[in-house]
Amino acid sequence: MRRLLSILSIASALVSFADDSANYRTWDHFQPTDQAVDFVYGKSSVNRFWQYSTSLSEISAGYQMRREDQAAETWNGDGLDQGYFDAQAYVRMGKNGVAYAGAGYEYGEQRNVVWNSTADYEMLYPYILADSVGGDLRSEQYHFYGGFAHRGGEWVYGLSGSYRAVHSYRQVDPRPRNMATDLEFELSAARILGKYALGVAAGARFYKQVLDVEYFSQTGANSTQFQMTGLGQTYRRFDGVTYTETRHKGFGFNGEVSLLPTDGNGLFVLARFSQLKMDRQIHELNEAPITRLWTHRLSAALGFKRQTEAFVHALSLEGAYERRQGEEAVVDNGYLGSYEILDRHTLYDSHRYEGSLKWAMQWQNDCHRVSIVPQATAMRLVEQYIEPWAEMKRTEVLPGLLIDYQHATDAWLFQIGAQGSWRKNLNADFSVPARHVEPEILAKLAYDHERATADAVLIRPYAMAQRALGQGAVFFKAEYQRVFSDYGLNHGLHISVGYRF
Amino acid sequence: MNRILTVVMGVMLAWGLAGCDVDHDENIYCEAEIALQLPDNAQIALLRPDTDLEGTFFRNLNTQIEYTIPTFVNNRATARVQKGIYLIAFEGEAVMADGTVRSVRLADYSVTREAIYLLGDYESVTLNLSYLQ
Numbered sequence: 165m166r167r168l169l170s171i172l173s174i175a176s177a178l179v180s181f182a183d184d185s186a187n188y189r190t191w192d193h194f195q196p197t198d199q200a201v202d203f204v205y206g207k208s209s210v211n212r213f214w215q216y217s218t219s220l221s222e223i224s225a226g227y228q229m230r231r232e233d234q235a236a237e238t239w240n241g242d243g244l245d246q247g248y249f250d251a252q253a254y255v256r257m258g259k260n261g262v263a264y265a266g267a268g269y270e271y272g273e274q275r276n277v278v279w280n281s282t283a284d285y286e287m288l289y290p291y292i293l294a295d296s297v298g299g300d301l302r303s304e305q306y307h308f309y310g311g312f313a314h315r316g317g318e319w320v321y322g323l324s325g326s327y328r329a330v331h332s333y334r335q336v337d338p339r340p341r342n343m344a345t346d347l348e349f350e351l352s353a354a355r356i357l358g359k360y361a362l363g364v365a366a367g368a369r370f371y372k373q374v375l376d377v378e379y380f381s382q383t384g385a386n387s388t389q390f391q392m393t394g395l396g397q398t399y400r401r402f403d404g405v406t407y408t409e410t411r412h413k414g415f416g417f418n419g420e421v422s423l424l425p426t427d428g429n430g431l432f433v434l435a436r437f438s439q440l441k442m443d444r445q446i447h448e449l450n451e452a453p454i455t456r457l458w459t460h461r462l463s464a465a466l467g468f469k470r471q472t473e474a475f476v477h478a479l480s481l482e483g484a485y486e487r488r489q490g491e492e493a494v495v496d497n498g499y500l501g502s503y504e505i506l507d508r509h510t511l512y513d514s515h516r517y518e519g520s521l522k523w524a525m526q527w528q529n530d531c532h533r534v535s536i537v538p539q540a541t542a543m544r545l546v547e548q549y550i551e552p553w554a555e556m557k558r559t560e561v562l563p564g565l566l567i568d569y570q571h572a573t574d575a576w577l578f579q580i581g582a583q584g585s586w587r588k589n590l591n592a593d594f595s596v597p598a599r600h601v602e603p604e605i606l607a608k609l610a611y612d613h614e615r616a617t618a619d620a621v622l623i624r625p626y627a628m629a630q631r632a633l634g635q636g637a638v639f640f641k642a643e644y645q646r647v648f649s650d651y652g653l654n655h656g657l658h659i660s661v662g663y664r665f
Numbered sequence: 666m667n668r669i670l671t672v673v674m675g676v677m678l679a680w681g682l683a684g685c686d687v688d689h690d691e692n693i694y695c696e697a698e699i700a701l702q703l704p705d706n707a708q709i710a711l712l713r714p715d716t717d718l719e720g721t722f723f724r725n726l727n728t729q730i731e732y733t734i735p736t737f738v739n740n741r742a743t744a745r746v747q748k749g750i751y752l753i754a755f756e757g758e759a760v761m762a763d764g765t766v767r768s769v770r771l772a773d774y775s776v777t778r779e780a781i782y783l784l785g786d787y788e789s790v791t792l793n794l795s796y797l798q
Contacts, residue, residue: 400729494749494784495727497777507748507784509693551693551747552730600730 186637186664187577187630189218193254194579196535196568197524200478201432201467204424208365209311209322210354212254213262214426221253224639224662228272233652236615238608239280239294241301244656246272265310270303277301279608281377281389281408283330283342288412290394290490290512291444291455293375295338296604297387303332311350318356322365325349337379338387344373350418356426363422369440371414376447379405391444391454394490394512395549395556396601396609399454401495402446409447416440416459425469432467432480449495452503456491457512476526486516514547531573535581537566552600556609557593558617562586577630577637585622592617620649636665695748695783700791701740703769707761712737712769714757720772721755726780750780756797768797 193216205215228246235242252266278298285292311324328346333339350367377389389408391399418438425431438461443453467480490512496504520541527534541562548555564585571578594613598606623646630639640661647654701709714721714734723732727749734755735742739762754775759767771794774781781790 397728399727401727492727497726497750497780499778506750506782509748510691511693 187572187632189220190577190664191572192218193220196537197476197478197526200480200522200524201469203465204422204432204434207350208352209313209324210320210352210363211422213313213320219255222662222664223251224660225249226660228658230656232654238278239285241274241277243275246270260315263312267308270305274301281340283332283344290392291457292392294390294392295387299334299336301332301334305330320354322352337381338377340377342375346371359425361424361426366419369416373412375410377408395554396596396605397549407446407448411445414440414442429471434465437462449503452495454493458489461486478524480522482520484518488514511550517544533570535568539564554596559590561588575632579628582625587620589617618649620647622647636663638663692786693747694745696787697744697783698789699742701737701794702791703794709740709759710762711760714755723753726750726752748784750782752780769794770797
């Protein structure tokens with residue numbers, strides 16, 4: 165009997181790993197099934213109080229590469245080379261406190277960026293500055309975030325904040341130089357009701373971007389900078405090379421209500437809304453705000469997770485609706501030099517609907533974990549321009565599957581997996597009359613729409629190896645992505661190395 | 666529990682509604698009634714602008730969208746345009762009330778400084794023409 169116990173003890177030591185080791189804590193933090201209920205943690209620091217039962221910090225450095233024969237998104241270029249440093253920590257402070265923080269720096273170059281001179285294109289769309297010449301665009305970005313949550317009795321209070329700064333530029337004509345800052349903070353509180361926590365959060369956002377496009381060569385100055393206003397339209401009075409110093413100033417707020425099980429088993433609910441108001445001002449026109457973009461977003465999600473020692477399964481249904489309304493100002497004749505705003509008209513309008521269903525299953529013992537996450541997403545986007553009338557629509561579905569395997573011992577942690585998805589367009593409509601659109605802009609618009617509605621298959625295999633070292637563990641991760649479509653080679657690579665402790 | 670939920674949802678709803686201050690029913694068009702006036706107050710039965718000339722235009726100053734110059738009958742025309750400020754200029758033939766044909770020109774509103782403001786739901790403007798001969 166004693167011999168049998170000894171054998172079991174040795175076997176156990178070989179296949180399991182200490183609860184406080186970096187490998188164990190990594191195992192705790194990187195569970196693919198969490199993807200199904202991650203929506204509830206988001207930015208709300210009180211919800212992060214229950215996210216993990218262990219602390220984990222990480223410092224890493226990495227490189228990202230992307231190459232496309234034909235750019236999938238012209239504004240994003242057809243390639244990327246980017247290096248980065250990143251540090252993040254999630255620290256449990258006794259039973260009643262959690263703090264988390266992160267900082268990162270990225271430096272890289274996007275290749276052949278066309279029809280975009282503005283940083284944070286997706287946030288500011290459609291009110292961006294653009295030209296047909298473009299070129300490689302270098303950028304560096306810093307970001308910091310942090311938050312904490314503290315429990316006092318049946319209440320948990322939290323505060324979180326983040327700051328991001330972007331600097332992008334090009335050293336040949338046309339030479340955009342963008343400097344953008346993005347500051348967010350959020351206050352949150354949760355009341356513990358039995359095994360559940362009912363949380364509320366409210367936050368604010370402040371955004372600013374200073375953009376200028378310069379030309380050092382008279383030849384380069386022949387390329388027009390277009391003040392884009394949506395679906396091929398531009399604010400033609402201020403197109404050209406004179407009014408290129410623009411400011412984007414934004415203010416937004418958000419709120420959410422959530423319900424989550426404090427032990428991680430049960431129902432997860434989230435309802436969130438946000439609004440962002442963004443003015444585009446032209447410096448040369450006495451800072452006249454020629455456009456204003458309102459972005460309203462409503463999202464709701466429902467999830468369920470059940471975890472036993474050997475099996476975890478989680479199911480979630482998420483839905484989101486985003487509406488963008490763009491107002492264009494009627495600027496006076498400027499005779500007195502003040503460029504008064506006489507009126508505003510809502511001319512751009514877009515509706516985006518998204519829904520997704522995920523079902524995550526995970527089988528595990530002390531040293532093996534197999535996860536399968538089938539998921540499906542549906543999206544419909546309707547963009548309209550009121551005068552002159554134009555409309556673009558598309559509906560697509562993206563069924564996908566993630567398969568992940570992890571193996572852990574005291575010394576090693578291995579992860580290997582692959583994600584695949586298929587983007588299938590269900591319908592598309594492109595109704596942009598050529599009469600009032602510059603031919604080159606119409607061609608670009610048609611290309612972007614064609615690419616966005618093209619069917620494609622994405623495959624993303626990845627692997628990670630982690631070796632215990634001292635109090636922590638070093639890791640190496642590699643990820644390859646390939647998109648199969650009718651537009652030639654489109655692939656990317658992401659490698660990173662770091663230390664977790 | 667119910668009281669907490671009611672208060673929370675009420676605050677969220679009020680906040681959300683307060684933020685939605687975009688006017689969804691705005692009228693972006695102006696019905697403009699345009700009258701012509703000649704130096705001698707003569708009546709124009711029908712105006713035929715020469716649309717082949719570069720100097721003939723009816724243009725939104727900000728969007729630079731060109732509109733067709735409306736048909737003037739008995740010195741008057743109506744036009745439905747996007748609210749904004751406009752430049753308008755033309756040369757053309759005016760068939761006068763007595764049957765004579767005169768060449769006329771509208772040039773006073775062709776530069777930014779003299780743009781016409783059509784910002785209301787309904788606007789009335791009078792344009793001063795001159796004779797070319």
